[in-house]
């Protein structure tokens with residue numbers, strides 16, 4: 252239970268579940284970014300209540316600082332600042348005017364920005380009218396430049412509101428909906444005032460109130476005593492909580508919609524968007540319930556790098572590099588660490604839902620041991636299944652490992668593709684190797700190698716009947732895919748007899764064991780259909796598509 256020390260108004264907030272933890276981390280980051288006093292220890296953060304003075308500014312400042320770079324404000328001011336022509340009306344630059352229109356016309360007229368102009372000037376067309384003059388062919392160039400300068404000065408003078416609008420609709424609204432400054436009825440109000448009214452002031456009035464003898468109840472999250480119903484906000488329905496289909500087991504689902512939350516927790520929840528790292532409508536938060544330091548450290552590298560990461564896939568890549576590095580680092584420093592309960596929570600705006608993966612010790616070690624193979628996969632973004640459909644091989648592999656599913660279906664898919672397109676099976680082999688790490692000590696690596704060699708040997712036996720190889724490969728693959736041991740054996744035995752080779756004894760070991768059959772069978776087929784993937788031997792990766 253969190254105790255509020257009323258003497259010096261310290262506020263302590265303890266780790267709970269993943270969504271609340273994302274809020275705590277967000278709050279911590281916001282306070283740090285604002286250079287306010289905040290400390291973490293064990294399983295909580297603590298700060299002075301005075302740190303919430305002006306928190307509405309700290310809140311938006313954080314998002315501007317981390318995410319503002321791609322926003323219109325940043326791009327426009329950089330564009331204007333960089334050009335001396337803007338300060339030299341006597342030498343109009345037609346090219347520059349054209350670039351300005353091309354670069355900013357659309358964005359300057361976006362509804363969210365228009366509502367920002369309206370907050371500032373009371374006129375949503377304030378910028379549109381200036382743009383009109385710039386775009387009008389009849390306007391002389393010096394006047395166009397004059398208008399550009401006016402827009403530039405306007406932007407410089409109103410950074411707060413313009414950037415707050417930008418982050419509200421690119422970052423914050425991924426995690427919240429319908430309340431405060433994101434409520435449709437309130438978009439024309441100053442978001443700093445609205446956030447202050449809705450989230451910050453209730454904290455002050457709550458902290459300043461005397462506790463009644465007969466309290467109304469307790470906060471369902473932190474157990475703080477509530478004097479009256481109005482102490483608690485209206486519930487948590489404003490936070491997006493949808494988890495992907497299979498996992499709607501969150502505590503919130505049972506308590507919605509009348510969950511009572513104290514103003515402090517409500518403020519914490521408002522910081523959830525700062526606890527996630529957001530990149531192009533996708534968010535990432537790694538939850539670790541074992542302590543505040545780990546929670547901060549494990550998430551911070553992602554936050555630090557979000558400014559220079561371009562590709563969406565890199566977010567995924569980052570997840571594992573990051574966790575593995577931390578685990579390694581802690582291992583080297585001999586910090587005993589339970590890694591069982593690391594949760595990777597991703598938000599995807601397209602699905603409008605969170606996906607939730609548990610990282611077990613086993614998963615982490617698979618990823619760690621497969622670093623070389625995964626590095627090779629990261630470089631290959633999409634594999635075309637046919638002319639329309641494609642998959643991201645790396646993401647598929649990671650996803651299956653997270654979900655504790657073996658990779659045989661992927662190996663089979665890649666082998667089938669390679670056969671159909673008469674290409675090398677290098678990536679199938681690569682995924683097979685990751686799969687062997689996944690299966691761990693269950694299979695003897697030596698025997699797997701022997702099976703591959705047996706496959707190669709059989710292929711050599713067919714050197715005078717090469718046209719038969721694809722048909723045999725298909726039949727072996729189909730039997731593997733359907734886990735038909737007898738069917739596979741029939742094909743393998745017939746082939747060996749046909750060319751007068753002895754049937755490998757290891758094949759016989761498969762008869763009563765499906766796992767062994769999959770491992771040995773695929774190894775055999777990989778040997779039969781191709782050569783091993785060897786990144787050192789070739790400069791270029793073999794292409795699957």
Ligand SMILES: [Zn+2]
Pocket residue numbers: 470471472473474475512513514515516517
């Ligand atoms: Zn609470």
